[in-house]
Amino acid sequence: MMIAFVKQKINALKQSRFLQLNAVKKELKKKSKHIRNSVRLPALTPKDGELIERIKEKTERLNANNVTRTTAYYDFYCRHPEIHWALLGHMVSRNGGWNMTDLKGELLSRLLSEQEQKEFFHFLERGNWLIFQDVYPQFLLYEESLKRKENLFYLLPYFHVSTFMETMWNHFMKRGDRYSLAMALIINEQNYLEQRVICNEYYRKTVLQTIEFKMQDILSLNQILFPCYRDMKNTTSTTVMVGQTLHHFASLHDRILLGKRLYSVIFNDPDVSRCITDWAADHPHTASRKDYWPHLFNDVNESLPGVPYKRKTDHCRLREHAAKIYSPSLRYVWNHVEHDKAEVGDWFKDWKVIVYFLDPKEQVNGEIYDAYCETLEKIELAVMAKTALFKRYDEKTNVL
Numbered sequence: 001m002m003i004a005f006v007k008q009k010i011n012a013l014k015q016s017r018f019l020q021l022n023a024v025k026k027e028l029k030k031k032s033k034h035i036r037n038s039v040r041l042p043a044l045t046p047k048d049g050e051l052i053e054r055i056k057e058k059t060e061r062l063n064a065n066n067v068t069r070t071t072a073y074y075d076f077y078c079r080h081p082e083i084h085w086a087l088l089g090h091m092v093s094r095n096g097g098w099n100m101t102d103l104k105g106e107l108l109s110r111l112l113s114e115q116e117q118k119e120f121f122h123f124l125e126r127g128n129w130l131i132f133q134d135v136y137p138q139f140l141l142y143e144e145s146l147k148r149k150e151n152l153f154y155l156l157p158y159f160h161v162s163t164f165m166e167t168m169w170n171h172f173m174k175r176g177d178r179y180s181l182a183m184a185l186i187i188n189e190q191n192y193l194e195q196r197v198i199c200n201e202y203y204r205k206t207v208l209q210t211i212e213f214k215m216q217d218i219l220s221l222n223q224i225l226f227p228c229y230r231d232m233k234n235t236t237s238t239t240v241m242v243g244q245t246l247h248h249f250a251s252l253h254d255r256i257l258l259g260k261r262l263y264s265v266i267f268n269d270p271d272v273s274r275c276i277t278d279w280a281a282d283h284p285h286t287a288s289r290k291d292y293w294p295h296l297f298n299d300v301n302e303s304l305p306g307v308p309y310k311r312k313t314d315h316c317r318l319r320e321h322a323a324k325i326y327s328p329s330l331r332y333v334w335n336h337v338e339h340d341k342a343e344v345g346d347w348f349k350d351w352k353v354i355v356y357f358l359d360p361k362e363q364v365n366g367e368i369y370d371a372y373c374e375t376l377e378k379i380e381l382a383v384m385a386k387t388a389l390f391k392r393y394d395e396k397t398n399v400l
Contacts, residue, residue, distance in 0.1 A: 020175070020177075021171070023171070024167060024168070024180075025351060025354060028164065028167055028351035028353075031163055031164075031348070032351045041157050052155060052158050052159075055141065055159070056159075058140060063129060063136070064336055065125075065330060065334075065336055066097040066100055066128050066285075067285055067330050069128060070090055070094055070097060070287075072132070073086050073093060074087070074090040076143075078281075080142070083139065083142065084178050084179075084266075085135070085181070085185040085186070088182065088186075088262060088263055089135065091224075091226050091262075091280070093132075093285075095225060097287030098289050098327075099124055100125065100287060101288060101289075101327060101328050101329065101334075102289075103117040103120055104117065105325070105326050105327045105328060106301065106303060106325050106327070107380065107383055110309060111379075111383060120207055123197070123207040125334075125337050126203075127197045129337070129339050130192065130193060133342055134188075134342070135185065135188075135189060137161065138185075141153060141155060141156065141169075145173070153173070156169070162191075162192070162346050162347060163346060163348055164346075164353070165185075165188050168185075169181070182263055182267075183260065183263075183356055183357045184357075186256060186356070187353050190252055192347060193255075194252045195343070196342065196343050198250055208249075222246045223243060223246075223368060223372055223375060224244055224262060225241050225292070225368060226242045226276050227239045227276070227283070227291075227292035228242055228272065228276050229278060229279055239292050240369065242265050242366030242367070242368060243262070243265065244258055244261045244262050257356075261364050264364040265364055265365075265366035268364065272366070286299070286329040286330065286331075287330035288329045289325075289327040290327055293316070295318060296316065297324055297325050298324040298325070298326060298327065299327060299329050299332075300326070301326040302324050302326070303326065309383045310322070311377075311380050312324075313325070315373045315377075316376065
């Protein structure tokens, strides 16, 4: 399937408007023929050395947790809206935070053991941390390049960023091609994760092979939600959802295609871009789902302890007399993590990854509301089923 996809896209590439990427293709072809295990670092001036240390310090400071990362992406996008991935990264990182706090929320905490919660959190946190420490130095180099009015991306090797991205940033600095840079960052970050998280033996054993594949729908990892104002001209209107669904989380190819679809959801329609950006500006990220639907979620637990769970929602509406679903803020449920240094190594081997730059012809409308409501109902039913099962077990045990 993957081979057929590549052949199809390469043929399309030859006939497409992406002929402007011919210089990129030639450079990446040349690089793919001369892959080196080690990279010769360019000589540093004192000024560049100071800049590198300053970027590393700022990246580390803002990489403290999901909330600081997510906020940093948005702040950067506000300063540089031409870097589309910054908004995409912000919104996807919000979803990562919601998934983290779900593990301690009212529903998943009833389905997963304490150990499973911890293992899945560390899986999500590691991926979130890795992407930020790879991409944010690129953003800061871009910002400094604008200030100095010179291209500083020759410094990327000092941050262990893929040579693929050096080529793509250089292309962007020459042509201002926002779409191609966004696609390049999607490709880069997913390949970066593939080697360090998805193929990591520890995470395969503790998470991917024991939780995610068995409970994909329950964990909601397959749904990425972008809150948006219903009335794009009225920021006091109801918050609605757009987004996309991922069906094979462990597939690099599918994750890249998902990234492309998510990009299309945000940026194909300027009105949608504006309504998402306006919503994000009005709702600082806390990682509680109360951020987008306070009518359904609360960061304070309203439910009585020890009482069996009863269904609370009906197509994303709170049932009469039901307490809101507990969805805590990140800072109250997960501590900061001290991460091991990121594994060094460049994923780039094959120039044909540029086939992903092709703009898909299918229309992406972002409809996700019904699917999300169905997922929420599935989670509730799973919690109720588990509660009933344990109740019958206890009753049987007492009889014996």
